[in-house]
Amino acid sequence: MSTARGLETSALTxxxxxxxxxxxxxxxxxxxxxxxxxxxxxAARPGHxxxxxxxxxxxxxxxxxxxxxxxxxxxxxxxxxxxxxxxxLRAEAGLSLAALxxxxxxxxxxxxxxxxxxxxxxxxxxxxxVHGKNxxxxxxxxxxxxxxxxxxxxxxxxxxxxxxxxxxxxxxxxGLTGLVTWVELELLPIASSVMQVEDEVFEDLDGxxxxxxxxxxxxxxxxxxxxxxxxxxxxxxxxSRGRHAAAGGLxxxxxxxxxxxxxxxxxxxxxxxxxxxxxxxxxxxxxxxSGRVRQVPYLPFFYPLxxxxxxxxxxxxxxxxxxxxxxPPAAQREATRAMLTAIAQAGEGSFLAVLKTFGPLPSPGLLxxxxxxxxxxxxxxxxxxxxxxxxxxxxxxxxEAGGRLYPAKDGRMPAAMFRAGYxxxxxxxxxxxxxxxxxxxxxxxxx
Amino acid sequence: MTAxxxxxxxxxxxxxxxxxARLFAAEGAVIGLAGRDAARxxxxxxxxxxxxxxxxxxxxxxxxxxxxxxxxxxxMRDAMGGLDDVLLAYGMMGPQAEDERDxxxxxxxxxxxxxxxxLWALAAAALIEAQGRGGLIVLGSVAGDRGRRKNFxxxxxxAGIAALMEGIAHxxxxxxxxxxxxxxxxxxxxxxxxxxxxxxxxxxxWAEPEDVARIIRRAADKGGPIVYAPGRWRWIMLVIRHxxxxxxxxxDI
Numbered sequence: 001m002s003t004a005r006g007l008e009t010s011a012l013t014x015x016x017x018x019x020x021x022x023x024x025x026x027x028x029x030x031x032x033x034x035x036x037x038x039x040x041x042x043a044a045r046p047g048h049x050x051x052x053x054x055x056x057x058x059x060x061x062x063x064x065x066x067x068x069x070x071x072x073x074x075x076x077x078x079x080x081x082x083x084x085x086x087x088x089l090r091a092e093a094g095l096s097l098a099a100l101x102x103x104x105x106x107x108x109x110x111x112x113x114x115x116x117x118x119x120x121x122x123x124x125x126x127x128x129x130v131h132g133k134n135x136x137x138x139x140x141x142x143x144x145x146x147x148x149x150x151x152x153x154x155x156x157x158x159x160x161x162x163x164x165x166x167x168x169x170x171x172x173x174x175g176l177t178g179l180v181t182w183v184e185l186e187l188l189p190i191a192s193s194v195m196q197v198e199d200e201v202f203e204d205l206d207g208x209x210x211x212x213x214x215x216x217x218x219x220x221x222x223x224x225x226x227x228x229x230x231x232x233x234x235x236x237x238x239x240s241r242g243r244h245a246a247a248g249g250l251x252x253x254x255x256x257x258x259x260x261x262x263x264x265x266x267x268x269x270x271x272x273x274x275x276x277x278x279x280x281x282x283x284x285x286x287x288x289x290s291g292r293v294r295q296v297p298y299l300p301f302f303y304p305l306x307x308x309x310x311x312x313x314x315x316x317x318x319x320x321x322x323x324x325x326x327x328p329p330a331a332q333r334e335a336t337r338a339m340l341t342a343i344a345q346a347g348e349g350s351f352l353a354v355l356k357t358f359g360p361l362p363s364p365g366l367l368x369x370x371x372x373x374x375x376x377x378x379x380x381x382x383x384x385x386x387x388x389x390x391x392x393x394x395x396x397x398x399x400e401a402g403g404r405l406y407p408a409k410d411g412r413m414p415a416a417m418f419r420a421g422y423x424x425x426x427x428x429x430x431x432x433x434x435x436x437x438x439x440x441x442x443x444x445x446x447x
Numbered sequence: 448m449t450a451x452x453x454x455x456x457x458x459x460x461x462x463x464x465x466x467x468a469r470l471f472a473a474e475g476a477v478i479g480l481a482g483r484d485a486a487r488x489x490x491x492x493x494x495x496x497x498x499x500x501x502x503x504x505x506x507x508x509x510x511x512x513x514x515x516x517x518x519x520x521x522x523m524r525d526a527m528g529g530l531d532d533v534l535l536a537y538g539m540m541g542p543q544a545e546d547e548r549d550x551x552x553x554x555x556x557x558x559x560x561x562x563x564x565x566l567w568a569l570a571a572a573a574l575i576e577a578q579g580r581g582g583l584i585v586l587g588s589v590a591g592d593r594g595r596r597k598n599f600x601x602x603x604x605x606a607g608i609a610a611l612m613e614g615i616a617h618x619x620x621x622x623x624x625x626x627x628x629x630x631x632x633x634x635x636x637x638x639x640x641x642x643x644x645x646x647x648x649x650x651x652x653w654a655e656p657e658d659v660a661r662i663i664r665r666a667a668d669k670g671g672p673i674v675y676a677p678g679r680w681r682w683i684m685l686v687i688r689h690x691x692x693x694x695x696x697x698x699d700i
Contacts, residue, residue, distance in 0.1 A: 007646075007647060009647060011647070027644045029462070029640075029641035029644065030460075030487055030490070030641075031490065032486060032487070075462070075641065075644070078465075078490055078491065078493070078494035079493065079494045079497035079498065080490075080493055080494075080497075081493060081497065082497035089497075103469075103473060103498050103499070106473075107499075
């Protein structure tokens with residue numbers, strides 16, 4: 001059994017696919033197997049440590065432990081308790097948000113906070129303290145965690161609650177404080193699985209900030225930006241806002257046939273020309289329905305890319321980097337403008353360029369990414385040196401503005417950049433499990 | 448409200464069984480779980496209860512060594528308040544090399560996957576026939592379709608179960624038999640469950656337990672006596688069964 005022995009494989013990469021390395025995989029299926037699996041994993045790779053691994057939707061190296069051991073959790077997907085009256089759900093950490101939604105939506109509940117893919121485990125959502133389109137009203141995922149189970153490599157099983165310093169380290173703690181075994185989450189009641197959605201085109205960056213301020217009354221807001229637009233049109237895009245409808249039924253929408261990227265796209269498929277054509281089309285589509293409230297199922301609203309399995313193969317064999325930053329309010333306009341200018345000049349960037357303002361609700365984790373301000377997220381196909389040079393230019397802008405990058409999306413930020421953005425990182429180290437590690441952590445924690 | 452369906456699962460902690468039980472739970476079924484490990488059965492029961500099962504009675508027992516399956520089945524039916532379907536889902540697969548080397552290990556593989564499974568299936572068929580309605584669904588494997596050097600001991604047991612289930616389906620379908628009897632053998636291909644956790648499971652031929660579960664759920668209501676899961680395995684195994692030995696023997700499959 002792999003619970004005891006582990007399986008060596010290079011097949012487990014993260015979503016960005018820029019890093020391939022062998023790892024020793026342990027895949028326990030039951031809670032009673034966890035202590036033994038963890039012990040075996042620690043013993044198997046002394047010096048390289050252990051890392052919990054969920055559904056591998058982190059983009060870079062924060063979810064990988066090359067040469068080391070990983071504990072694969074998705075088989076641990078059982079609900080432990082659910083009380084519709086208190087809305088508290090306790091489940092094993094390997095349960096995916098997709099599987100959870102499939103049965104809580106028909107009963108009139110939703111995730112209090114969800115990232116842009118539902119193929120994320122509860123443990124992964126905690127470890128990255130994920131955020132969603134409702135950050136301005138709901139804050140991060142970690143704010144809705146009422147308790148969790150943490151197994152340390154010395155065999156102690158802890159039950160952590162808000163107020164416990166180890167919980168603050170574990171939320172957003174990138175899986176480095178131990179193995180999250182279960183999570184208790186407060187769910188959101190909904191009356192309908194339908195979303196009321198309104199799109200509005202904005203012609204420049206100021207237009208985005210105006211709409212963001214005017215949309216505080218909407219539960220969910222997010223904007224798509226045309227990352228190729230320059231000059232007066234810089235920062236133009238489509239602002240999208242939504243709320244749960246009051247009627248329309250409760251349906252667990254199963255996607256019909258999943259589209260699937262059949263193979264790696266050739267390196268030239270995504271270039272300035274195809275990107276320009278796509279952006280022009282997308283903007284035209286936005287203009288046509290601008291200002292009209294529509295009713296849409298929740299699935300395409302929250303998870304537009306989940307409809308295409310393995311869309312990461314769009315970026316070809318060399319993979320891609322995502323770059324997600326947040327900059328505080330005082331600098332948000334200037335810094336966002338400067339980043340978009342640099343990206344448009346380089347002619348890089350992706351179909352999906354996302355802009356959103358984070359609200360002032362504090363994030364509970366020591367290393368939580370969200371803070372008040374503006375966040376910008378883009379994918380960049382890995383073209384080697386030119387791509388890395390552009391990202392380094394963006395680093396300078398973010399750092400100057402007092403912002404930071406999202407470790408879940410990162411595959412390359414220098415140690416200094418991480419430490420500048422996360423001053424709590426040294427305090428965090430005290431809470432780390434001595435036998436847990438990741439490629440990301442080795443990169444940013446070593447000078 | 449219609450009365451809840453009563454489903455008994457023999458091997459209630461198997462990955463495919465749990466995925467199937469979740470589909471029945473969402474329909475509000477009463478789900479009986481039998482298996483060796485009481486603590487793990489209780490974990491599955493909590494999950495099914497949260498997902499909407501009306502009740503989840505537990506029957507901790509070692510199915511592989513139980514000597515009185517008929518009496519046990521009747522008792523379980525009474526405890527559940529009725530029985531509509533029996534899903535036989537337990538099984539084990541050790542490394543083939545150990546089965547070839549060690550008679551005790553081979554006997555265990557054959558006993559668990561064939562002898563005990565056959566006795567439970569016979570008892571369940573008799574109970575279902577006596578009450579005049581109900582379904583018996585047994586998990587076989589594509590490994591039973593042709594002996595391969597990688598797993599032919601396990602495969603032989605699954606082939607035996609296939610012949611047994613064909614026989615039960617033949618009996619259930621005879622002229623004059625009650626119309627509410629069903630016997631189905633479901634043959635999954637490689638599936639990502641705890642049983643296969645020690646194998647390298649990347650690649651397109653591997654199915655998720657949820658995919659197999661949907662097929663089992665459908666088989667409980669309709670479909671032929673042999674159901675492949677996913678369905679493409681019917682055609683793959685058709686080819687593999689008909690490969691001439693001199694070609695088949697060269698293949699490392």
